[in-house]
Amino acid sequence: DIRISIRPDTVANLPDDGLVSFTIVEIGVPSMDSDVLRVIRRGHDPECVGRAIRKLKRLRIQTGCQTMLGLPGASRASDLETARKIATLGPDFVRIHPTLVLRQTPLAQMFEMGEYTPAALEEAIDLTADVWDIYEAAGIPVVRCGFHLPESQRVTALLEGPWHPAFGQRVRSRRWRRRLIRRMCEDPLMAVVEVPPGNLSDAIGQHGENIHWLEKRFGRHIRIRERS
Numbered sequence: 001d002i003r004i005s006i007r008p009d010t011v012a013n014l015p016d017d018g019l020v021s022f023t024i025v026e027i028g029v030p031s032m033d034s035d036v037l038r039v040i041r042r043g044h045d046p047e048c049v050g051r052a053i054r055k056l057k058r059l060r061i062q063t064g065c066q067t068m069l070g071l072p073g074a075s076r077a078s079d080l081e082t083a084r085k086i087a088t089l090g091p092d093f094v095r096i097h098p099t100l101v102l103r104q105t106p107l108a109q110m111f112e113m114g115e116y117t118p119a120a121l122e123e124a125i126d127l128t129a130d131v132w133d134i135y136e137a138a139g140i141p142v143v144r145c146g147f148h149l150p151e152s153q154r155v156t157a158l159l160e161g162p163w164h165p166a167f168g169q170r171v172r173s174r175r176w177r178r179r180l181i182r183r184m185c186e187d188p189l190m191a192v193v194e195v196p197p198g199n200l201s202d203a204i205g206q207h208g209e210n211i212h213w214l215e216k217r218f219g220r221h222i223r224i225r226e227r228s
Contacts, residue, residue: 001023001024002021002022002023002024003022003023003024003025003026004022004024004025004026005025005026005027005028005066006025006026006027006028007027007028007044008027008028008029008044008048008049008051008052008053009043009044009048009052011025011027011051011052011055011056012048012051012052012055016055016059019055019056019059019061020059020061022061023061023062024061024062024063024064025056025061025062025063025064026063026064026065026066026095027049027052027053027056027063027064027065027066027091028066029049029065029066029067029082029086030042030067030068030071031046031067031068031071031074031078031079031082032046032049032081032082032085032086033046033073033074033078033081033082034046035073035078036071036072036073036074036078038073039071039072039073040071040072040073046085049065049086049089050089053065053089053090053091054089057090062092062093063091063092064091064092064093064094064095064143065086065091065093065094065095066094066095066097067082067083067086067094067095067096067097067131068097068098068099069096069097069098069099069119069124069127069128069131070098070099070118070119070124070127070162071099072107072110072115072116076127079127079131080127080130080131080134083131083134083135084134086135087134087135087137087138087140088138090138090140091140092140092141093140093141093142093143094135094140094141094142094143095142095143095144095145096128096131096132096142096144096145096146097145097146097147098118098119098124098128098146098147098161098162098163098167099118099119099161100118100147100158100160100161100162100163101116101118101158101159101160101161102157102158102159103156103157103158103159108159111159111160118160118161118162119161119162120162121162121163121164123162124162124167125162125167125170125171125174126174128145128146128167128171129171129174129175129178132145132171132175133175144168145167145168145171146163146164146167146168146171147163147167149163166206169201169202169206170205170206172202173202173203173204173205173206173209173210176195176199176202176203176205176210177205177210177213177214180193180203180210180214180224181214181217184214184218184222188218191220191221191222191223192222192223192224192225193222193223193224193225194224194225194226194227195224195225195226195227196226196227197226197227199226200224200225200226203224204224210224211223211224
């Protein structure tokens with residue numbers, strides 16, 4: 001496969017024969033909110049994203065969207081609306097990234113001047129779980145959430161923001177917690193919850209956080225096991 005990451009306005013301006021050699025094209029879509037795009041000086045409007053995706057689908061090129069949550073000017077509502085708008089465009093997959101403040105960037109200057117505050121980790125996990133739900137309901141796979149930063153880069157480059165070495169796993173566990181709550185509310189006497197094979201680690205959560213959380217909420221011992 002020949003893969004490229006590109007801006008939506010670049011896709012819109014390239015001739016077809018400049019794209020057909022690529023098998024997979026990932027478009028940077030930080031937001032579908034005009035105000036957010038203006039604040040971050042993105043240089044294109046939301047409509048440009050739709051034109052780019054429609055063009056790539058016409059050329060039968062597998063299309064992904066790289067999205068960001070918690071940008072300057074964004075709100076929980078605008079990030080959820082961005083996900084809904086992207087979902088209606090029907091990309092083949094998406095990546096979800098929380099906004100991190102890296103040193104020696106314009107965003108770092110905004111942070112240091114008090115003009116921008118990144119999301120707290122728990123807030124970012126909850127929002128990402130909600131956004132993932134939107135894509136799942138539309139049948140769009142989420143192939144990654146969270147940035148991979150090697151320890152050396154994290155120490156030297158990361159200034160602030162909701163980074164976690166297992167951010168994606170924390171989000172999957174949060175989504176599982178919500179499913180488990182619904183199951184237990186439907187059956188208040190349930191003490192053993194079975195999950196599909198391959199999901200046990202996410203359902204239990206890091207350090208058993210989902211079990212601890214559920215036991216505190218429902219006031220009894222709870223087991224989560226893999227369905228045989």
